[in-house]
Amino acid sequence: MKTKLNKPGYNRLVGDKASSLNGSQESAHRIGGREIGIQKRMVLIKNVGSALCRNFLKWVRGIKPVLQFNALGFTVVAFTACSMPESNNTAAKETLAESTPVSTQFEKTEIRAVWVSVLAEGLKSPKEIQQLVETARLANLNTIVAQVHREGAAMFNSTIQPRHASIVKRPGFDPLETLLEEARDTSDGKLPLKVHAWFNSFKIGGQKDYLESTPKPIVLTHPEWHTRNRAGEIQYELEQGHPEVQNRMIAVIEECLKQYDVDGVNLDFVRYFGNDRGYNPLALARFQKETGILGRPEAENMEWSDFRRKQISNFVKRCAISVWTYRPKAILSVDATGWGPAPVESFSDTRPYREALQDWGNWSEKGWVDLVLRMGYKREWVEDQKQEFRDWADYTLELIDRSEGRMVTIGIGGHFNPLADTLEQYREAINRDLGTCLFSYDRPTKEAADSEGSLRGHNSRIWPILGKAIYPDPAKPPKVTWRKHLAFIAGFLKDEAGNPIDGGQIALTNTDYKTKSDGAGFFAFYSLQPGQYQLSVPKNSLDGKQVEASAGNVAWVREN
Template sequence: MLDVVSGIIVSMRSQILIIVVLILSALTNTIEASAKPELRGCWVSGWGDGFLTPEQADETIRLAKLANLNTIFVQVRKVGDAYYRSSFEPRATNISAPDDYDPLAYIIEKAHAEGIKVHAWVNMFRVWTGSTPPSNQQHVALRFPGWISKRYDGNINASDGLFLDPGVPEVCDYTLNIVVDIVRNYNVDGVHLDYVRYAGRDYGYASAAVARFNEETNRCGIPAPNDPEWCKWRRDQVTSLVKRIYKAIKQEKPDIIVSAAVVCWGSSSDNFENTSPYLKVHQDWLSWLKMGYVDAVVPMNYKNESVVREAKWYRDWLDAFRRWRVERHIYNGLLFLADSDKVVRQIEACRHRNIAGIVGFTFNATDKRKSLVETLRKTVFSEFVNPPTMPWLASDISNNTQGCIFSKEKH
């Protein structure tokens, strides 16, 4: 009888030991999973408080560190203006500090001290918003009115502002020079391109752009907005500039990360050529990834988690990102302006699909920022991790792209 009891005790001990080992293994796996490299980014816009004074920048960095974010995308060009010492464009008028305050330089210094990466967020083609035109005579829209993109009917004002026309060669040279100027003069970890697209399918009708299209295609007249050859030509103009920017940046500083905030409006599709970026704004960002013209894209997957249709769209796009995965990275853009629990839910949906990271819009000083930080640090971002590595950055990019112009002249 004693032998039987002893056997039972030994068996129970063995089972308990197995259970303990399994629990420890599960905990270890959880810790390893949570410590997996992941881009945890935030956009900090020039439109609101966030870095317009040193005090704002200090608070933004403090909260980003508290939330265990590892990357800040700080807007240095909003609408043809500059939140840095620009060789080309006027200082932004809403900077609330004396002229000796350089927002970009300051936030780089403070963020790097906390181990946080800084990417210079540059609005590319959109250079103004609102119905009142810019008053500063040095603004690009006033200096070069022929560069402004027109609609098919001749109107120049898009629903979200004035856009420069990618089909005008001088526009692309000017925009490239702005980016290279930043890279040469600031210790940024990355350059983040935004509004690198047309305002809409009906845009791109600057006189110089149409004339160039006709010359290159041996055509005449004004092409219709849905003309296939005209649509492809406009997509090619955007892609060409992205390609040139990548080449120019890598020639200056090969380790700088080049990324782009890209469109993913509405519903997704199995075929990228049926999606909103490709059809509506001539932004072929999937090709940029495949061809190595960017290191990463951040689709702005801004969907309302409380609306059933939008919650489905959000996840459909995530599934598409997973299907379209190539060597280069896709990070998911989501709304930090939503309720914290919904932000967490959307981050978890990204992790479920092994998305390489997220970027939240926006991390400016809103009434929700502090509660969001507390939620993130107690749930999905409970510890700091580094962004994922990009092995290709060490490779030779000399044959990857071609074409680079840089001029110190302001045109």
């Protein structure tokens, strides 16, 4: 009988049990916060941090399996250093990429996802959804990240936001419900797919298609919610430092969670669109009150950047509590920018941190998300970007090691790359045992992006190639395990009149845990050991409140 070999990278990625050489299941050993399977992983060498070790890893990752044979009941794999030759011969690269499958003599558990936008085919009719699901199965993908909220309009039944323009003429059609049914249809041996609801959180544009809609669009009902640049000019993005904006977005997400048994919620555009944003009058007043700094700070002002960065993080933290409250088994993911070079010494040196004000590395390490879908969109045919893709992938491995069970994937920017180069980036991900998310279903390769539709969506050549050369075997999507033994506490801090308290101090008695409420009065404690806790909130009705926090659950603090 053939024995399945363990591939430790997948185990570290999702925290599942490792498969031992005799076929039995054993828990992976934990070493310095990592989960290590039976085989020693080369990431251990990488963490030494020297340039020599980094170069050594790049050589090791070029090793490919070329021969398999059975001996004494074991599956033996011979390896050779056969990294993809550097060549500008696209046809040769494409032929090699198509014809060389990745060997999988083990049961894999990893994310293989694709983003599906409402801007093109995929979600706008039952037929499109059926084709989408069939295509994902053909490619041996296991997760569909479906856009359900864009420009402040919904692709599901909402009483808060207008119906999206692409489906407004189909009044009885519910794209999200239809997708969930198709993805979970296991008749005739079909494998189920996971569905994550993708929300464009703060980017709403001018909403010109919704001016006559019911409900009315935000651009008409709340023009004061828009962000502004330093010159005071209105930008058609919602201000993340405005508490009512966050309340609205949380309400929309919770509306979706209550109605639909989604497998995850995916947050996109949880960032500023440049560090010259955020000058909404209310947000600016909150900053001035908190810091005592008057006037309009420069965009690069450290305190101002920290304040805006905190507003985004607070929203992500609050979304996590909402998802884990209504769908404890669901995954909260964020779409993480990868502008410019990867971190060298600190994530704070990067453009995502400085310009987008998006601290997604910290979100993963702190346990405020389950999954980071990295948007690692780089042009393989541009030398600097090609190297940046690999450097960010290496950083992803390091972040996973520090994230105690949270997951981080690599995003494949198919719209930037010809087919051969897109496949090459997939192989870079596989060589590092990283899960993937492809942007996008409509434009999975540059050929598709450049075409007028004939090579887009389900018509693209890439799908059968993915299912043969890249992912020849199905893989189970990961389950969230890191929260299973931890507890969470959440609530709202209000004054005697019932108004939210912004920046109020809350602590847990006889512990080191303390936090502050956000602009909506929301507060939460994360990754606690289960047990009974007592709140310390001087001069507030919540002071002395006892809270029982159980494993895997969110305990909400209720006022007497």
